[in-house]
Amino acid sequence: MRVLVVEDERRLASAVRRGLSAEGFVVDVAHNGVDGLHLAREGEYDAVVLDLMLPGLSGYQVCERLRAERNWVPVLILSAKDGEYDQADGLDLGADDYMTKPFSYVVLAARLRALLRRGARPRPAVLVAGDLYLDPGARTVRRADAGIELTAREFALLEYLMRRAGQVVPKAELLDHVWDPDSVTDMNVVEVYAGYLRRKIDVPFGKNALQTVRGAGYRLAADGG
């Protein structure tokens, strides 16, 4: 397994490299954001350990650019920033884990192994279907450049459908995952909200992304309609 460590503290980086190498990883080290991004793009890494405060490019920028390029390599952020919002920002930008310094080396190695188990399947931080974008972190939806205001329920419904874009999702499943099944039992509520959603994301743009599949449920067109 190849791991890239992007860390400007040289002694820390070399200690991590030595430890991971001893556990059988192949480790490369970059000391600034620019080199780190370059290596992560070019080398086929199975995981990246990324510092946030880096010369050149910050860890946030490195992570964001990798995800924008649909590079799904697992990223573990290792930072002295321990603020709640620092951590939330890092994770919302597409990182998979966050550890604050000083850290336990044993836990770092274990978390890396866990990341590697999960693999590098696509895990977009922003959901995309054609020109329809949904950012669960920022809770925003837009079509091309036009922002769309959705209620919390509409947002949840769209998010669920976009995660299964191109597939037919039965109404019962939507009811189970978007509504509290104890309080709502009427299947019609799904139809009502599907109508609301269509009026916001499709009708004004002349699109047909949210499609009704008779007798089966709903499908969100993967190309955005």
Added chain:
Amino acid sequence: MRGLTVTGERRGPARWWRRRSLRARLTLVTSAGLALALAAAAVLLVNALRVALIRGLDDSARQGAVEVAALIDQNRLPNPVPVVPGTITIQVLDAQGRITDVSPGADRLVPMLSPAQARAAARNGQARMLAGPPLGLPSLLRVVAVGASGHVVIAAVSYAQASDSLATLAKALIIGTPLLLGLLALAIWLVTGYTLRPIAELRRGAAEVTETGVPRDLPVPPARDEVRSLAVTLNDMLSRLADAQQRQRDLVSDTAHELRSPIASIRAQLEVALDHPDGLDWPETARDVHADTLRLARLTEDLLLLARLDGQHLRRRPTDLSALCESVAARYTAARVPVRADAVRADAVRADAVRADAVAPCVVAGDPDALSRLLVNLLDNAVRHAASQVCVSVRGDDGWAVLVVSDDGPGIPAEDAERAFGRFSRLDNARSRTGEEGVEGAGLGLAIVRSTAEAHGGSVSLSDAGPGLRAEVRLPLAPGA
């Protein structure tokens, strides 16, 4: 505590008085003063009126008597003596003290004044007050006597009306004055309350600050009075405190962040070494951990110095900046690049790297330790980045001592110059982290330079030396230097 206890133990009216509100005390004092003034005015008024009334009565009695005396002198006095009935009572005594003539209704047998009294009164012209009833008259009387060719004319007028007027006035005053006093006290109470309201609001604002612990502005009253200046002063104080609090908070959070890096490095190195001891180069690990420990130690020292500068605990005394430069620059003879001190005194030419121009001493009122730390930080920074040499110079400039440290290294872009002063700032250019082991900056150097300069009432600025960086520190010259 002792003072409080003593105050608390004081008993009686003084203690009671101290416990009243300012408003109550002001109202009470003013009302008491007013009460005294009003009472005095009332007494004066009644007395003045009484004197005036009596003088009027005396004058009319005397006029009556004089008219009768004139008739006697002309020997044309009719019997009875002609008077307007009910206004005046006249008795005429002869030399033996017998009553010869009276006005209608007057006693013919008993004179109002004994012959001796009557003669005395006629001589000195003084009026007397007599009780009426013994003389068969209903009220108090004002009595005068006037002499006339062997006779004495005694005239009496009733005092009843005057005394009624006085009684009415006194009654009005006794009822009216307290009423007026009450109204005035109420007005004072209201006006004092109105005047003190900004103070109450100030108090409420201050209480809120105490409760929430968040320093924020107190209400400033619109009137340009003492309370307003108090509020403005307090607000100024609060904003200074807030600034200090913010600086402290920033320092703590920056510190926490910056201390984590060496600690994380030390911890990772030791944990990896313990986890995988085989084939480990222990001396190298020890060197690395030692380097991180030194960094931690220097960081701690810098933080303590910064905290001291923020708290303004400077030991200031007249310090010659030129001499200071000379001695600090002398420590750099073994540095990476030569350090040229351009502005030391002419007699200080020593090392070949030192070029000296004759410059008068630049004396500033400063803390020599803090100032030499400022210089060391600037020189360390310059030496770290310089390509071939570093220059340091001091000159006087219209009340300011100007200290310039310049190098010929990569410099800092103008847009980053301000950011370079931030604590732990890391610039994304060739100048940041040169990569040589052991010379990485802790990021506090320039922050200390700025804090020191500002604590001395000066300033620091960075500019392009083309190529390289030019740091200019301006400090006020000591007065009289």
